[in-house]
Amino acid sequence: MTSTVAPVTPIPLMELTTGFWKFKALAAAVDIGLFAAVHRRGEATAADLVADLGLEPRPLRMLLGSCTALGLLDKDGRGYRNAPPAAEFLVPGGERYFGGFVQYSDRHAYPAWGRLQEALRTNAPTTWDASTQDSAFVAETSSAILENFWDAMFSISSFTADALADAHDFGRHRRLLDVGGGMGPFPVGLCRRYPHLRATVYDLPHIAAKARAKVEGLGLSDRITAHGGDFLADAEFPAGHDVVLLSMILHDWDEPTSRAILRKCHAALPSGGAVIICELVLDDDETGPLPAAMMGLNMLVETRGGHNWTDGEYRDWLTGAGFGDIRTVPMRAAGANAAIIAVK
Template structure:
């Protein structure tokens, strides 16, 4: 019998996110790190909450798999201890905070974006793109969010595609450097260059130093849209979660620059949340496309077939797709420069 129960799950989806975001905002998981058990009364004292809200929050976080019962209280689950404790190497709280503070309220006006085809998180008449801004704190939060997502996506990519033969990688729009850092960790003979805007490269250099990869990962400042060319002489060019930000003509221009940056025989890697070729899913890719409506002027998520056709038109050969499961991508489209 068909029932509306699945629809109720869609209706209440934001309840889970806002519960999660509220717990991160309180610093709940950080405060009870290391196996500490927190009771309802302890939460009242520690966070200044009345008993009913404290009880409801702890119970809800347990239901979401973020806390687990331990005697009369709750403690972090393995995933919360690993990714939601501030200061840990793979802290995911930046992603939670960014979505909560930057995109959640604009998403309430999604109908406006559908009618106008204009972004909701920034004004195209005042800025060139979503990456230009006068709010250093929000920009830092954005790149921290991208780093926490990208580091495990890079790890998933290395499981699906063998980079052991590559020596020099150009990470176009590489952000804070998560992909370059992780790919170099997994491939000792690989050296990587992050090509991004000056203020982004400054953040990447901090991450590179923390990862003790100075000398193997470096940065070159530039604008992959505005600059006529990219740095050249690389055997691998990576576009990780870049092309979904732009429309088709812009992406074809980027791919032409990538072809020029590669040495003959070099490989391009386009790592993205790929739509199925019939554009019917999966949900993660399709809904990321909706988020591009909220955050970009022309961005959308594309299918593997679309990327393969663009690569063919750009002049690449031996084009293929590999699939994997990562928090920021589910596959990569590869092509070789003849």
């Protein structure tokens, strides 16, 4: 009798082992300006791109073949066009340009992940020096080290903001406080979706300044403000808001710090106000989902005590901070798979 059980092969291991090949092809294409060059011409031949990019024909041929196989370029005869994902997100100048995240990952995260074994053995980050800094965010000089960080976070969080707007009805809220809101992607996205909503970005002073400039450039200064402060050190959060957002914030910190943040959220809200935790949330048995598990490992190389926590842990912390009526709403976004919403 012939067995119907599929044989075990090393193919999945080969795909895992060479996974960085795909990323580095994408990162190289972004870095040398391939998608921008194709965009300028509309359709470009290999000879056009040799002239535009200053590459020899042999390496360019290999890069074009790889990017086409990856679905980043479309080829029609001899000409290449940007495929929809590249046309939409990898041409510089767009509001949701994703290339900043690619470059941040290539220049900052990729070398740190190369030291993952060190992080595992020392339980210390490899993206910054924990012996001289309290976190990766406190000093303005960190902006030079994380050259593309804030643009990258604006891009990826813009998509998550859209998913959150679909998952939760902000029509019931009037004023949003975005704790650790960076340059304001969530307030921008949510205020565009909900014309009545007003919002405050609450972040470190030099980041709040970036948020003001970004919001002004988008014509939303009349509805979105920025408050400079330190949500870890400040005794109280800015008052006057009926919903507080923590998007990809609690995974940066250990449990005691996260509980303290939630207590401040509770104190800042009126009765009936809500807090929203937007994260890649682990299943309670910690077997997945894969993006949450891998982001948790990323927190090992990026933070001193961060972790991607389980739904049960978040619920326990919310209850301990005094919140009730807790519900978890699934989401589908690059930056989050769930919004955990609780009411004071």
